[in-house]
Amino acid sequence: MSxxxxxxxxxxxKRGKQIPLTSDVLCPFHGVVSVNYVCKRxxxxxxxxxxxxxxxxxTSDFSLSSFSIVD
Structure with a gap:
């Protein structure tokens, strides 16, 4: 993730819920806020x-001899 x-x-x-009809977010502490808003919580x-x-x-590149320890 970038x-x-x-x-x-x-x-x-994790507390914000996006409002489907607008691009706003419903915050339990601050109410309706923009998507770019940030609070201390x-x-x-x-x-x-x-x-x-x-x-x-x-897997076609591998064979049983590829995993052998003894020559």
């Missing part, structure tokens, strides 16, 4: 992050 996505904004806060929501996908391994 650092631009991790900037403190209410849209990334900001806490990053880790469930918003998308982990990178693992690379697929081409």
């Amino acid at each position: 650092t631009a996505d991790r900037q403190p904004k209410c849209i990334n806060c 900001y806490s990053y929501n880790w469930f918003l992050s998308r982990p990178k996908r693992k690379r697929s391994i081409n």
